[in-house]
Each structure stands twice: as C-alpha cells, then as structure tokens.
Amino acid sequence: MTESFPRLHARTRRFTLGVPRGFTISPDGGRVVFLRTRSGTDPVTCLWELDVLSDGATGAERLVVDPLALGAADEDLPPEERARRERSRESAGGVVAYATDREARLAVFALSGELYLAELATGEVTGEVRRLPAAGPVIDPRLDPTGTRVAYVTGGALHVLEIGSGTDTGADTGADTVLAEPESDTVTYGLAEFIAAEEMDRMRGYWWSPSGDRLLVARVDEAPVTLWHIADPANPSREPVPQRYPAAGTANAEVTLWVIGLDGTRTEVPFEQEYLATAVWDAHGLALVTLSRDQRSMRLLSADPDTGETTILREDTDPAWVEIVPGVPARLSGGTLVWVADADGGRRLVVGSEPVTPPSLQVRAVLDVDGDTVLFQASGDSTEIHLWTYRDGTLSPVTTEPGVHSGRRAGGTTLVTRQSLDTEGVAVSVRAASVGGSSIRSLAERPGLEPRVSLVRAGERELAAAVLLPSWHVPGSGPLPVLMDPYGGPHAQRVLSARRMFLESQWWAEQGFAVIVADGRGTPGRGPAFEREMLHDFTISLQDQVDALQGVAALHPGDLDLSRVAIRGWSFGGYLAALAVLRRPDVFHAAVAGAPVTDWRLYDTCYTERYLGHPDEGHYERSSLLGDAEKGDAEKLERPLLLIHGLADDNVVAAHTLRLSSALLAAGRPHTVLPLSGVTHMTPQEVVAENLLLLQLDFLKKSLAG
Numbered sequence: 001m002t003e004s005f006p007r008l009h010a011r012t013r014r015f016t017l018g019v020p021r022g023f024t025i026s027p028d029g030g031r032v033v034f035l036r037t038r039s040g041t042d043p044v045t046c047l048w049e050l051d052v053l054s055d056g057a058t059g060a061e062r063l064v065v066d067p068l069a070l071g072a073a074d075e076d077l078p079p080e081e082r083a084r085r086e087r088s089r090e091s092a093g094g095v096v097a098y099a100t101d102r103e104a105r106l107a108v109f110a111l112s113g114e115l116y117l118a119e120l121a122t123g124e125v126t127g128e129v130r131r132l133p134a135a136g137p138v139i140d141p142r143l144d145p146t147g148t149r150v151a152y153v154t155g156g157a158l159h160v161l162e163i164g165s166g167t168d169t170g171a172d173t174g175a176d177t178v179l180a181e182p183e184s185d186t187v188t189y190g191l192a193e194f195i196a197a198e199e200m201d202r203m204r205g206y207w208w209s210p211s212g213d214r215l216l217v218a219r220v221d222e223a224p225v226t227l228w229h230i231a232d233p234a235n236p237s238r239e240p241v242p243q244r245y246p247a248a249g250t251a252n253a254e255v256t257l258w259v260i261g262l263d264g265t266r267t268e269v270p271f272e273q274e275y276l277a278t279a280v281w282d283a284h285g286l287a288l289v290t291l292s293r294d295q296r297s298m299r300l301l302s303a304d305p306d307t308g309e310t311t312i313l314r315e316d317t318d319p320a321w322v323e324i325v326p327g328v329p330a331r332l333s334g335g336t337l338v339w340v341a342d343a344d345g346g347r348r349l350v351v352g353s354e355p356v357t358p359p360s361l362q363v364r365a366v367l368d369v370d371g372d373t374v375l376f377q378a379s380g381d382s383t384e385i386h387l388w389t390y391r392d393g394t395l396s397p398v399t400t401e402p403g404v405h406s407g408r409r410a411g412g413t414t415l416v417t418r419q420s421l422d423t424e425g426v427a428v429s430v431r432a433a434s435v436g437g438s439s440i441r442s443l444a445e446r447p448g449l450e451p452r453v454s455l456v457r458a459g460e461r462e463l464a465a466a467v468l469l470p471s472w473h474v475p476g477s478g479p480l481p482v483l484m485d486p487y488g489g490p491h492a493q494r495v496l497s498a499r500r501m502f503l504e505s506q507w508w509a510e511q512g513f514a515v516i517v518a519d520g521r522g523t524p525g526r527g528p529a530f531e532r533e534m535l536h537d538f539t540i541s542l543q544d545q546v547d548a549l550q551g552v553a554a555l556h557p558g559d560l561d562l563s564r565v566a567i568r569g570w571s572f573g574g575y576l577a578a579l580a581v582l583r584r585p586d587v588f589h590a591a592v593a594g595a596p597v598t599d600w601r602l603y604d605t606c607y608t609e610r611y612l613g614h615p616d617e618g619h620y621e622r623s624s625l626l627g628d629a630e631k632g633d634a635e636k637l638e639r640p641l642l643l644i645h646g647l648a649d650d651n652v653v654a655a656h657t658l659r660l661s662s663a664l665l666a667a668g669r670p671h672t673v674l675p676l677s678g679v680t681h682m683t684p685q686e687v688v689a690e691n692l693l694l695l696q697l698d699f700l701k702k703s704l705a706g
Contacts (some may be wrong), residue, residue, distance in 0.1 A: 004690075005447065005448060005449060005507045006507070006689075006690045006691075006693040006694055007686075007690045008445060008447065008448065009447075009503070009504065009507070009689070009690070009693070010686045010687070010688075010689035010690040011041050011445075011686055012040050012041055012444070012445045013043065013091040013092060014091075014503075014504070015040070015425070015444055015445060015447055015500060015503060016091070016092070016444070017037045017039070017040050017041060017042060017043060017092060017444065017445070018036065018037050018038075018039055018040035018041075018042070018442060018443030018444040018445065019036070019425065019426050019442050019443075019444050020034050020035070020036045020048075020417075020426070020428050020440045020441075020442060021034065021035050021036070022034055022035035022097070022098070023408045023415055024100055024104055024408070025104075025408050025409065025410035025411060025413050025415060026103065026104040026121070026410065026411065027102070027103060027104065027410055027411050028411045029052065029410055029411025029412045029413030029432055029433065030051070030052050030053050030411065030413075030432075031049055031050065031051060031052060031104065031120070031121060032049070032050040032052060032413075032415060032430060032440070033047070033048070033049050033050075033064075033098075033100065033104060033107065033120060034047075034048050034049075034050065034440065035047060035048070035095060035096070035098070036048055036440075036443065037092060037094070037443070038066075038443065039443050039445075040443055040444040040445030041445060043091075043092050043093050043094070044066075044067050044068060044092070044093055044094040045067075045092045045093065045094035045095050045096050046063060046064075046065055046066050046067065046094060046095060047063075047064040047065035047095045047098055047107065047109065047118060048061055048062065048063055048064060049061070049062045049064050049120055049121075050062075050430065050438070050440055052413055052430055052432045052435070052438060053432065053434075053435055061440070061441075064107070064118050064120065064129070065095055065107075065109070065116070065118050065129055067093075067094040067095060067111055070111065070116070070129065070131075072094075072111045072112050072114075075093050075094075075111075075112045076112045076113060077112065077113065078113050078137035078138075078139065080137075080139045080153075080191065081110065081113070081137070081139055083194075083197075083650075084139070084140070084197065084203065086650065086651070086680055086681065086682065087192075087194070087197035087198050087203065088197070088203060089682055091682060094111070095109045095111060097109065097110075097140075098118075099141065099142040099143055100120070100143060101143045101144070101145060101146065101147030102145040102146070102147070103121075103147070104120060104121065105119070105120050105121045105147060106118070106119060106120060106143055106147045107120055107143075108132075108141040108142065108143050108150050109141065110138040110139065110140070110141055110152070113136075113137030113138055114131055114134065114138065115131065115132040115133075115134040115138045115141055115150070115152060115161075116129060116130065116131055116132065117129070117130055117132050117150070117163060132150070132161060132163065133161070133176065134152060134154060134159070134161070134176070135154050135155075135157075135159055135176055135178075136154035136155050137154055137155075138152045138153075138154055139152065139153040139154065139191065140152065140153055140190070140191070140203075140204060140205075140206075142204075142206070142208065143208075144208045144212030145208060145209075145210055145211070145212050146211070146212045147163075148162065148163060148164065148212065149161065149162055149163060149212060149262075150163055151179075151190070151206060151208070151215060153188070153189070153190040153191055153205075153206075155182075156181075156182040156185075156187060156188035156189065156191070157178050157180060157181045157182060157189060158178070158179045158180045158189040158190035158206060158215075158217055158260075159176055159177065159178055159179065160176070160177050160179055160215075160262060161174070161175075161176045161177075162174030162175050162176075177262070179215070179217070179260050179262070179264065180217055180219070180258070180260055180266075184221075184223070186221055186222045186223040186244075187219065187220065187221045187222075187223075188205075188219075188220050189205070189206075189217055189218070189219055189220075190205045190206040190217055190218065191205040191218070191220060192204055192205045192218070192220075193205075193218075193220045193222070193252075193253040193255060194244070194245070194246065194253070194604070195246060195252060195253070195275070195604060195605060195606045196255075196275070196276065198604065198606075198607075198651065199604065199606040199607045200275065200277050200278075200291075200324055200606065201324070201326060202276070202277065202278055205217070205218040205220065206218065207279050207280070207281045208281065209281055209286075209305065210281065210282060210283050213261065213262055214259055214260060214261040214262060214265075214305065215259070215260055216257060216258070216259055216269065216279055216281055216286060216305070217257070217258050217259075217260050218255055218256070218257055218276065219255070219256045219257075219258060220253050220254070220255055221253060221254040221256075222244040222253045223254070224251035224252070224253065224254060225244035225245065225246050225250070225251055225252065225253050226244065226245060226246070226247060226250050226251070227242055227243070227244055228242070228243050228244070228245045228653065229241065229242055229243065230243055230647075230648060230649075230650055230653065231647075232647065232648065232677070232678065233647060233675075233677070234647070234677035234678065235677075243650055245604070245650075245653070246604055246605045246606075247601060247602055247603065247604065247605070248600060248601050248602075248603060248604065248605055248608040248609055248612070248614075248615055248620075249601065249605070249609075249614055249615040249616065250605065252274060252275075252293075252605055252606075255275075255276050256268065256270075257269040257270075257271065257276065257279075257288070259286075259305045259308065267305065267306070267307065267308045268308050269286075269288070269303045269305075269308045269310065270308065270310065271288060271290045271299075271301060271310060272290070273290035273291055273292045273293075273297065273299060274290075274291065274292055274293035275290060275291040275292075275293070275295075275606065276288065276289075276290055277289040277290060277291050277298070277324050278324075280329055280330070281305075282331065284331045284335045285302055285303075286302065286303040286304075286305050287300065287301065287302055287303070287313070287329050288300075288301045288303060288310070289301075289324075289328075289329065291322065291324070293605075293609070294321075294609065294613070294614070295321040295322060295606075295609070295610045296317055296318055296319065296320070296321060296322065297315060297316070297317050297322065298315065298316045298317075298322040298324075299312055299314075299315045300312070300313045300314045300315075300329055300337075300339070301313065313337070314337075314339070316341055316342075318342065318528075318532075320532040320535045321532075321535075321610045321611075322342075323342070323347070323528070323531070325340040325347070325363070325364075325365060325366070326364075326365040326366070327340075327365045327366030327367055327368075327376070328340050328366050330366055330369045330374070331369065332351070332369060332371070332372045332374075333371045333372050334372075336351060336352050337350075337351070337352060337353075338350070338351055338366060338369055338374055339351075340363050340366065341355070342528045343355050343359070344359045345359045345527055345528070345529060346358065346359030346360060346361065346362060346527055346528070347362045347363050347364075347527065347528055348361075348363060349363050349366070349374065349376055349378075349390060351374070351390065356390055356393070356395065357378065357388075357390075357395065359527075360380060361378045361379070361380055361388075362378060362379045362380075362382075362524070362525055362526070362527055363376055363377070363378045364376075364377040364378060364379060364385060364524065364525070365377045367387075367406065367407055367408060367409065368407075368408055368409040368410060370409045370410050370411070370412070372391055372392065373389050373390070373391045373409065374389060374390040374391070375387060375388075375389055375398070375407060375408070375409040375414065376388055376389075376390070377405070377406060379525045382464055382493075382495075382519070382523075382524075382525030382526045383455055383464055383495055383496055383497050383525075384402055384403060384404065384496070384497050385403075385404045385405055385406070385496070385525075386398070386399045386400070386405055387399045387405045387406070387407050387416060389409075398414065398416065399416060399418065401418070401420065402420055402421070402422075402497050403418050403419055403420030403421075403423075403497050403498065404418070404419045404420070404496050404497055404498040405417060405418050405419075411433075412432065412433030412434075413430060413431065413432045413433065414430075414431045415428065415429070415430050415431075416428070416429050416430075416431070419496075419497075419498035419499065419500055419501075420497055420498060420499065421451070421453055421455075421497050421498065421499050422499075423499065424446065424447075424499060425442050425444045425499075425500065426442050426444070426500070427439070427442070428440040428441075428442065447503050449471075449503065449506055449507060449510065450471075450506070451468060451499050451502040451503060451505070451506040452468060452469060452471060452506065452509070453466050453467075453468055453499070453502050453506075454466070454467045454468075455495065455497065456551075456552065456555055457551075458518065458547070458548045458550075458551030458552045458555065459544075459547035459548050459550060459551035460547060460551075461520075461521070461544065461547060463518050463519060463520055463544055463547060463548045463551070464495040464518070464519045464523075464526075465495060465516055465517065465518040465519070465548045465551070465552055466494075466495050466501075466502060466505070466516070466517040466518075467514070467515070467516055467552055467555075467556065468502060468505050468506050468508075468509040468514075468515040468516075468517075469509055469514055469515075469559065470509050470510050470511075470512060470513075471509075471510065473514075473559070475556070475558075475559055476557075476558050476559065478558070478559075479558060479559060479560055479561035480512060480513060480514040480559060480560060480561060481512065481513055481514070481561050481564035481565070481566065481704050482513065482514050482515075482516065482549065482560050482561065482562065482564065482565040482566065483508055483513040483514070483515045483516070483565075483566050483567070483568065483700070484516050484517075484518070484545055484548075484549060484565065484566070484567040484568075484580075484588075485504075485505050485508065485515050485516065485517050485567075485568060485569070486517060486518055486519075486520075486541075486545055486567070486569055486573050486576055487569060487570075487571070487572055487573045487576075488518075488519075488520055488523075488541040488544070488545060488569065488572060488573055488576040489522060489523075489538070489541060489571075489572030489573070489575075489576070490522035490523065490531065490534050490611060491522075491523075491524065491531075492523065492524075492572070493519055493523045493524055493525060494517050494518075494519055494523075495517055495518065495519045501517075502517070504693075505517055507693075508697075511697055511701075512701075513566075514556070514559060514560050516548060516549060516552050518544065518545060518548035518549075518552075520540070520541050520543075520544025520545065520547075520548070521533040521534055521540055521541070521544055522534035522540075522541065522611075534611055535611060536611070536612060536613060536617075536619040537619070537622060537623060538575070538600075538611065538612070538623040539579065539583070539622060539623055541572075541576055541579075542576060542579050542580055542583060542584060545567070545576065545580065546584060546587055549562075549565065549587065562587075563589070564589060564704045565587060565588050565589055566588070566589060566590040566591065566592075566700045566703065566704055567580045567581070567588050567590075567591050567592075568591065568592040568593075568594070568696060568700070569592075569593065569594065569596075570594035570595055571594070571595050571596075571597070571652060571681065572597065573594070574592075574593040574594040574595050574596030574597075574644075575593070575596040575597045575598065575625070577591040577592060577593040577594075577596070578591060578593040578596050578598065578625055578641060578643070578660065579625060579628075581639035581640075581641050582625060582628040582629065583628060585638055585639045588639065589639055589640075589703070589704060590639060590640045590641075590699075590700055590703035590704055591639065591640070591641050591642070592642045592644065592696045592699060592700065593641065593642070593643050593644070593657075594644040594645070594692075595644065595645055595646065595649055595651075595652045595656075595657075595681055596625070596643065596645075596652070596656060596657065596660070597652055597656055598624065598625040598626060598656040598657065598659060598660040599624050599625070599626050599656060599659060599660075600612055600620050600623055600624050601615055601620055601624070602653065602655060602656055602659075603652065625660055626659060626660060626663050629660060629663035629664045629666075629667050629669060630663050630666070630667060640671075640672075640699070640703035641664075641671045641672070642671070642672045642673075642674060642696070642699045643657045643660065643661060643671065643672065643673045643674065644657075644673075644674045644676065644692065644696075645657035645658075645673075645674075645675060645676065646676040646678075646679030646680050646681060646683060647675055647676060647677055647678065647679065648677075648678050648679055648680045649679070649680050649681045650680065650681070651680075651681040652681060654675070657673065657675075661673050672699070674695065676688060
C-alpha cells in the first residue's frame with residue numbers, strides 16, 4: 001500500500017533524509033567527506049568519503065562510519081547535545097556533525113555521548129573507527145590541525161585528549177587534560193550560548209590555533225540571564241526543566257574570550273561589544289567579529305594571542321542594523337581581507353578595502369577561499385541563488401542554470417549542490433581541476449507528487465510569490481478557496497526556484513486550495529533597503545500578504561475565491577496567521593497559527609531587538625497580538641483560529657499561545673488550542689508531524705465551509 005503524503009513527509013523529515021550534506025573537501029582536492037543516511041526513510045546519518053579522482057561518473061564512495069555497526073542504534077543524547085540539535089534544527093540522528101584535521105585524514109564525532117575517531121584517506125573499502133576514552137558525555141569534539149589531539153566539552157569543561165601520531169587510529173591515547181573547568185553551575189567553557197546558536201548561527205565556542213598548541217575559548221556565564229522553567233503538564237511528576245532565557249530587554253549571558261595553552265596558561269582577549277558573532281584563527285592570525293547590543297555597529301578585530309591585545313581592522317555601521325554574513329572574515333593566500341558589506345544599495349563582496357561585486361548582485365555568503373579564489377553565493381533575481389568566483393579582479397559565474405545552488409571549494413575542486421523547479425531533489429556534482437566531473441548520489445525518497453509552481457511578481461511592490469493550483473484544476477473553471485502559506489518574517493525566504501520548497505504547499509493544493517506563498521518586505525535577496533523596511537514594525541508583513549493575495553487574484557481572474565481565504569504558518573508564520581484574522585478579518589476567514597510569537601517581549605534579545613529595538617523605545621505594542629485580543633472589538637473576533645504549540649518548545653515558549661488564549665477568552669472570542677505534549681519548536685516526531693497536517697486540513701475545510 002502506498003504511503004500517504006503526510007506520512008511520507010513525516011517519515012522522511014520533509015524529504016531531507018538521504019540527501020548528501022556536511023561536505024569537506026581535502027586540501028589536495030582529491031576527496032570529499034560528507035554525511036548521508038542510507039535511504040530516504042532511514043534517520044541514522046552515516047559518514048562517507050568520495051574519491052574524486054577515481055573513474056566513473058559517480059566517483060568511488062566509501063562508507064566510513066555506520067552508527068548501527070558501532071552499536072549505537074538507540075541514541076542517548078546528553079541535554080547539551082539535544083539543545084544544540086534544536087538550535088541547528090537537526091531532525092536526523094547518528095553522525096550529524098564531525099570535524100577533521102587540516103589534511104582531512106582523520107575525523108572525530110560524538111555518538112550517543114561517546115567520542116569516536118575515524119580514519120579517512122585509506123584507499124581501502126573500510127578504515128578503522130574506534131571509540132576514545134572521555135571523561136563524560138561528549139559535546140562538539142574537534143581535532144587540532146595536526147591531528148594529534150582532540151578537544152571536547154563535557155560537564156561544561158573543556159578537555160584535550162592526546163591521541164598520538166596523526167594517522168594512527170590504533171595508537172594508545174595519552175593524557176586527558178582539563179583545560180578549563182566551570183567555576184559554577186552557570187558557567188561553561190567551549191560552548192556557544194543560546195543567542196549565538198539560535199540567532200547568529202555560531203554553533204561553536206572554541207577554536208584551535210593553526211599549530212595546535214593552544215585554543216581560543218569562550219567562557220559563558222548565564223548567571224545574569226532570567227531563569228525560566230519549561231514544564232511538562234502531561235507528566236506532573238516530572239520537575240520542570242530550568243532554562244536561562246534572554247528575553248528582549250533583559251540581560252544576555254556574559255561571554256568572555258581566553259587563549260588557553262596546553263600547559264594551562266590563560267590570556268584574556270577582551271572585547272567591548274555585546275555579542276561575539278564569530279572568530280577565525282588561521283595562518284594569518286586570530287580575528288574576531290563582534291556586534292553591539294543594538295546591532296548597529298559591527299567590528300572586525302585582530303587579536304594578539306600572546307598578549308590578548310586587540311586592534312580594530314574595520315567597523316561597519318548602519319542606522320537600522322548590520323547583517324551578519326556567513327563565511328567572513330576570510331583571507332586570500334597573501335593575507336588580503338575578504339569581507340561582505342552593504343554599499344551603494346547592495347550587499348557586496350569586499351576584497352581588501354574595495355567592493356568587487358556590483359550593487360545589483362546581492363551576496364549571501366562566502367563559502368570558501370581556495371588560495372586566491374573566492375567562492376560565494378549571490379542573487380541577481382531574489383528567487384535564485386547562484387555560485388560565483390572572484391579571482392585576480394575577475395568575477396566568474398560557476399552556475400547559470402535556474403535554481404538554488406550552494407557548494408564548497410578546495411584544492412582546485414569545486415562541489416556544487418543544485419535544486420530547481422524542473423528537477424526533483426538535490427543534485428550534487430564535483431568538478432576537479434584535473435579530471436572530469438563526478439556526482440554524489442542523493443538517496444532521498446520521491447514525494448509522489450509534482451509541484452505545479454508558477455513564480456510571479458505580485459502587487460504594487462512586485463513581491464515574489466509562488467502560486468500552486470490543484471493538478472486537476474482547469475483555469476477559469478471556477479474559483480477555489482485560497483490558502484496563504486507564508487513564513488513572512490525577516491531573514492528567511494520561502495519563494496525560491498527549488499521544487500522541494502513547495503512539496504507541502506502542493507499537497508495542500510491537491511486538497512482543493514489555490515495556494516499562495518509570498519515573501520514580503522524583510523526577506524533577503526532583494527537588497528538591504530528591502531530588508532530594512534521591517535524596522536520597528538512587524539505588521540508590514542501582513543500588509544504584504546494582503547498585497548500579494550490581491551496581486552495574484554488579478555493574475556488569475558476567476559480562479560481564486562476571495563470570500564474563502566485561509567492562512568497558516570509556523571513560528572513567525574504562526575504570528576502572521578494570527579495577526580491576519582485579528583487585524584484583517586475582512587480579508588482572512590480562518591487561520592492556523594503554529595508556535596506563534598504573540599508578545600515580542602517574550603522572545604529573545606538578539607532577534608527581537610534587531611528589528612524592534614529595545615522594549616523601552618516603544619515599538620512592541622504595535623507588533624504584538626495581546627492588545628488585539630483584549631480590545632474586544634467584535635469585528636476582530638469573528639474568524640476561526642486554531643493555535644498549535646509544543647509544550648516543550650524552548651525557543652518560542654508555550655506561554656505565547658497560553659497568554660493569547662487567555663486574552664481571547666477574556667474578550668469572549670471563541671478559538672481552538674491544540675497543545676502538543678513533549679513537542680519542541682521543530683515537531684520532529686513522525687506521528688505528530690503527520691497528524692498535524694491532517695488536523696489543520698480538517699479545521700480549515702470546516703471553517704471555510706461555514
């Protein structure tokens with residue numbers, strides 16, 4: 001019997017299982033190390049290696065690590081690792097992260113809290129994998145560049161374990177040294193704090209020196225952060241889980257940096273600004289990127305690891321905020337700085353002190369610097385992401401076919417991933433300088449439906465929108481109820497030229513809806529000014545959804561029934577869905593709001609203050625939902641609203657939904673609340689994810705039928 005789409009969608013983790021990811025290219029360009037599950041329904045991630053120089057269009061793949069062969073079928077994760085996976089939105093299991101030495105000949109990883117070392121580049125079908133002794137459950141292990149030591153965190157302490165000569169995985173391990181031990185239960189060494197991981201994509205808290213004789217280590221003290229508790233009402237015998245949560249306007253964790261030698265010597269590296277965005281320690285020295293609390297100033301600092309003294313290399317400022325761009329700072333072979341900055345209306349690649357890309361090409365990330373070649377992502381059209389290189393004053397496109405691309409580069413070898421509207425899944429190609437191209441297979445499941453996506457520009461602002469109609473619908477044959485299916489918030493994008501982005505939306509279309517996915521102001525890819533229009537007012541996202549709806553209706557006369565319009569979303573999309581029926585019931589007739597932020601004072605410092613400023617500045621009331629519920633305006637209380645929230649959500653805590661529900665009840669506004677016991681912000685559980693789709697469908701059909 002063929003599985004239904006909701007069940008398959010849930011089993012495959014939204015069709016991400018079986019897709020190759022986490023690529024590392026060896027410095028000589030001859031090998032690619034990557035992660036992939038064994039099939040599209042297998043949630044256990046394995047570590048693989050591709051010999052780029054072998055014969056054959058697919059290269060020679062070698063399975064390096066299979067967690068099942070190591071007896072790790074059932075994962076027992078320490079709480080810190082569970083938190084890391086929640087922050088990174090990791091829904092698979094097994095080897096979900098690894099780190100190599102400089103030559104990519106060894107890899108270390110954690111599996112169920114145990115520490116493992118794997119041999120790469122053996123030229124054999126299998127290499128040796130062995131468990132290393134550790135002082136406790138292991139978090140974020142990383143090899144030093146020489147491959148003779150591995151650092152890891154356990155119990156908030158940073159350890160270094162001697163593992164012998166670089167390529168001998170069978171050698172006896174040496175001493176396990178505690179380099180930094182927490183002074184209290186609110187202190188950790190070597191881990192990223194909540195804000196860094198959730199809002200700045202910094203998942204690490206320590207960096208090896210190039211010679212492997214010392215480390216830059218973040219000390220995090222959460223004592224100033226407000227203590228919250230995440231309860232489990234379905235299991236009243238369990239104690240609530242304490243969590244330090246930095247809500248908007250309150251104190252962040254105190255982060256300090258230390259250079260710690262293997263001999264235990266410590267040198268503080270002070271910085272003035274609130275946030276540590278990232279750090280880099282390479283052959284050109286130690287560099288830090290810091291960000292002010294209001295995020296209007298970003299500094300690039302060089303640091304002397306011997307004295308801790310820092311020097312400002314550049315400072316970028318903006319009256320709204322300065323964007324954190326992945327992959328910088330970086331350096332060319334001679335030490336010339338590679339950076340990304342906003343200038344002349346565009347987000348531009350900067351080499352040295354000069355922008356080298358035109359303002360019309362919006363740079364999204366620097367992916368790698370291979371000698372003097374910079375590989376980066378950029379968009380001309382916001383719905384596509386392409387790869388480019390810069391070298392010796394010349395810009396060259398790496399990809400030209402429509403789609404969404406990413407990649408890596410080292411040793412003259414370029415790896416390209418591609419998604420598009422005309423192909424299924426993710427294609428991975430590897431192009432070596434000296435041989436023909438090869439590919440890495442995707443083992444993802446086929447979804448069983450084909451998105452019929454029309455990308456358009458809608459409304460007076462020419463917003464990017466995707467329109468999906470049922471496969472059986474004949475244009476002009478009659479109006480369909482409409483489902484708006486946005487995320488809609490800043491820093492994220494839904495409308496891209498990639499089929500996988502619209503699989504769930506097409507399923508909704510097959511249930512009889514005309515589905516519209518629209519990216520409004522604040523979303524990336526259209527330039528800094530477009531992103532910054534959301535400053536101090538999240539409600540413009542609602543204006544843009546209305547604009548997109550009306551614009552699409554004008555493009556599809558007779559196909560959209562504007563008297564039956566629903567909206568659904570999760571996280572910011574959930575906020576937007578609830579906002580829609582509260583403030584524009586004349587347009588929206590039903591809403592499903594999943595994990596919505598309802599009071600922005602309850603969301604975290606970095607994200608909320610970036611866009612709305614400090615709560616004392618007075619921009620929060622306009623964008624929060626509680627005031628709408630409390631007004632008691634009958635016109636605003638007439639549309640069906642389903643609120644869904646995971647009670648174990650530590651990002652958008654359940655208090656958001658509970659407070660809105662209380663306010664709606666006090667105002668006499670009927671609504672429905674679906675609490676999800678034991679479920680976090682990701683809803684990774686298979687049965688939960690499947691039934692959520694079906695319950696939403698039932699709710700919206702009944703609501704619009706009335």
